[in-house]
Amino acid sequence: MCRLFSLTSRDPVSPMLAINALNVMKEGHDGSGVGLCLRGLGGPFGEMKEAPILSGIFTEAGLKRLSQVSADIGLDPKYSMTFTPKTPPPPGTPKRGTYLARAFDIPDAWKGLAPEELAREYTRFRLMLRTTGEEQGDMQVFSFWPDTLMVKEVGDPMEVAAYLGLDNKDLVARQILAQGRQNTNYAINLYACHPFFIQGVCSMTNGENTAFIPIREYLASRGVDGYCGYQSDSEVFAHILHYTVNRLGLDLEYYKHVITPLTNEELDGHPDRENLVRLKQACRKLVIDGPNCVIGCLPDGSMFMCQDRKKLRPGVVGGKPGVFAFSSEICGLNAAIPDRDTSKDFQPMHLDTAIVRPDCQEVTICSQLQALPHLH
C-alpha cells in the first residue's frame, strides 16, 4: 500500500510538511517513490497566477529542445525554478538531469481563447512534449498548467526531498498532495507515480483499482485530450473526476455517486432517486471496485477524500481553521498538525466524501444518502 498525505492551507506552506508526514508513515510504504503536486503557489510563482507552469525532468538536450519548441509556438519563459542536485542521488534514484518548473507567457495566438480552448492548448502542448520526450528519452513532463507544480521521483521521500532541495524557501503552496509510493503491480515508471493531474484536477489513490481495464478503455474512447497514458491503474480516478466535473458539469458531491453508486435499496428512499438511478446507469462504466482511498483537489482548491464501496483502505481528515490535512494514517496527521482538536478527526466511511473548501474553515461531510445540489 502507498501512503497519501495532502494538505490545504490558507497560507502557503512548505512541501516539507507533507514530506515529513510521509516520513512518519514510513512503515506503510517502501520508499520506492514520491510524488508531489503543489497548487495555490506562493513565492515567485504566486505572483504569476495566470502563467502556465511546465513541470518535468529534462536532460541537457531536453532543455535545449524545450527552449526551441516553446519558442516555436511563442511561449515566452517568464520564471524558472530548477532543482539541480549537487550531491550524488540517494540509493535507487537514477541520475536524470534538471528538475524544472518554468512559467511562461502565453503566445498571442492563445490570448483571447475561451477557457476550454486554452485548456485544450495547454494539454496538447504537454502531451506533445511527453510523447516526443518518451521517443527521444530527453524529457518527462508532468504538468503544464497555471499555478501548478509537480515533482515526481523514485526513492525514499525524505532522501529525495533532501536531494532535490525541496526545502527551498521560494517553494510554498496552499494545496499540497503527496504520495509515498509502494511499488506493487506495475513497473517503476515516473508517469505511474501519483498524484495525477489534468487541467486543474488532481487526484491520488491508495490501493488497487480492479476495474482498471474497462474504465481505461471507456475513458480513452471519450475523445478527450489527455485521457491517455495510464501507466497506473489509479490514473483513471483523476480522469473520472475531470470527466465528472468538467465534461458532465456535475458538482463534487456527485463524484462519489459516479465511482461508487448506491445500491437499489439505498436509492429507494433517496430524495434524488430518479436522477441517481439514471446517473448510475449512464456512468456504470466508471464504477470502481477498489479497494481505494481517493484524495483529490479541484481547480478551485477544494480538497476531498472518499473511499470505495468496501472501504478497505484507511484515511483520516483533520485540522484546524486555516489548515486541514488528509492522511492515510493518523500519525501523519499528528506530524503535520499536532495542535488540532483530535476529537474532530474524521475517517470517511463507504458513503462519505469529506470536503474542505478553498476557505479552509471546516471539514464538510457529504453522505451519499443526502440530497444533492440541483443539476444545472
Add this chain to the structure above:
Amino acid sequence: MQPTAGLAPSSLSLKDLPWQIDWDIHTCTLCGRCTAVCPVNAIELGVFRKRELHAKPGIPEKPTNTYTIYHGIRQRTDPAYRCIGCAMCNMVCPNNSIRPRKLAESPMLWYHHNRGGQPRTRGGRRNESGSLLDQLKFIRISMLTDPALDAGRHEFELKTLLGRILPPEEELKALKENGWTPPVREIYPLIIGGMSFGALSPNMWEGLIMGVTYLNEEMGIPARISTGEGGCPPRLLRSRFIKYVILQIASGYFGWDEIIRAIPEMQEDPCAVEIKYGQGAKPGDGGLLMWYKVNKLISALRGVPQGVSLPSPPTHQTKYSIEEAVAKMIQSMYMAWGFRVPVYPKISASSTSLAVLNNLVRNPYAAALGVDGEDGGTGAAYNVSINHMGHPIASNLRDCYLNLVAQGRQNEIPIIAGGGIGKNGNLAANAASLIMLGASAVQVGKYMMQAAAGCVGSEADRCNICNIGLCPKGITSQDPRIYRRLDPEKVAERVVDVYLSFDTEMRKIFAPLGRSTSLPIGMSDALGIADKDAAERLQIKYVV
C-alpha cells in the same frame, strides 16, 4: 449358403449401431417396463427359440434334440428404431438388468441414417466435447495489495442492464430537459434463452416460468426467460408475471397474433422484446418445429394447421435487407408498447455480426444485441447445419465488444452472448469468462434443460431427439403421455437451485479478482489461456 433373410445394402448388424443394449438374462424379471418406456422402440420383448442337441457317447444311440423357448429383450437393428442411449430402460428397471453401452468404434449407422434420401435432422448438440470457454482461466487474483474479498460475506452486485444506455452527457441532457430516454431494465446476467412453447412441453414451460417467478419474487434475483418464437400462453401474457418474460418474435411471426391481441389487456409490460434473426447452432436455417410436435394446442397458439412442419425463415419475404428489417421491426415493436419496452435483435454469431452491430449503434431504438454462437443446443436442425455451420461465440463476442470500445460505445448496446455456455457443466466459469470478454449477459437453454429438467442429451450423440417429440424425459414433447413424466414443480425447484448455485459460484470467481460492486464486463486482464493463438485472437494473456 443363402441368407435366411434379405440382406439389403442398408441392413445393419447390432455391431453397427452406436448404442448397444446390454441385457442380463439372469436378473431380468421380464416386467416389461423397459420396453414400455423406450421412446424410440429400440427394444422389444422377444421370444427366443433354442435348440439343444444331446449326443451321447457311443454309436448305438442316436443324438436327440430338445427345443426350449425363453423370453427376453431384443434390440432392433433397423436404423429408424436404433437405440439413442437415453438409458430410460435402465432408469425404470427394478434390477439394473438393462443398460445402453456406447460402442467406441465408428459405427456404420452414420452412413445409413439418411434413408429415403432425407438427411438426418436431430435435436441439437454438436457432439464435440471440447470447449474453448473451459480453457480460459482467471489469472488476476488480488493478493499483494488487496486482500481477496470474502465471497460469502461481502456485498456483491451481480446485476446487469438490458436496454440502450445513453452516454453520460446525453443522459444528463435528457434528465435536465425531461427528454425521452430508452427504457432500461436491471436484470440478472443469466438469461434463460429462447426455447419456444412449441419446442418445450407445457410442463417444462410451466416449470421454468414458475422457477423464474420464484427467483424474482422470493429470492430477489431478477432472472428473465425468453419465450422463443411461437408465442406465449395467453394467460401468461395477461398476468403480472409477463414482466419476467422476454417475448421473442421471429421472422415466422408465430404467436404474434396472440401477443397483439393481449396488448390492450396486459397488466404489465414484458421485460423486453427479442427479435430473432438467427440461431447459432443453425445459422441461416431459422427455427424448425417439426410436424411431430405441432399438436392442437401449438397449432392454435401459432395460428397454423396441425401436423405441418414450421420452419421459421431466417429472413422474411417482406424484408429488403437485414438493415431494413432490423430498423423496421425494432421501431414497430417499440411503438406497440409505447416506447416503454426494450427491443433488440438476436443474431447468429457470424462474420457479419459486426455489420449488424454497427447498424444498431446508429439506431437510437436498438436496445441490445443477442449473439448466439455455434455451440448452442437447438430444437431441430439438419445434421450438417449443427456440425458445420456457425461461428464460435468467444471470438465473435470479443470482436463485437472491441468494436464498441473503438467507437466509445461499450455497454451502451449490451451484448448478450449465448452458445455452448456450461456445455460441460461449468456454467458459472463460462459465463464469467464471456462477461470478462465483453458480454453484458449470457443466455443458456441447453444447460437449463440438462440441469433443471434432467435432459439426458450429451455431446456424445446421446438422445438428441428433441425434434421428434419423443423426449424420454418429457421436456420437449407435446404428447401428454410423455410430458406427464415431468413434474413442473420439481423443474421450478431445480431452476431456483441452478440460479442460486450459479450466484454463489459467480461470487467465488469475482471475489478473488477483487470485484464486487459492478459486473466485470470487459475485465479482460483477468483472463488467460494456454493457447497462444487463442490468446492473441481474444487479446488476453497467454499463460502456460
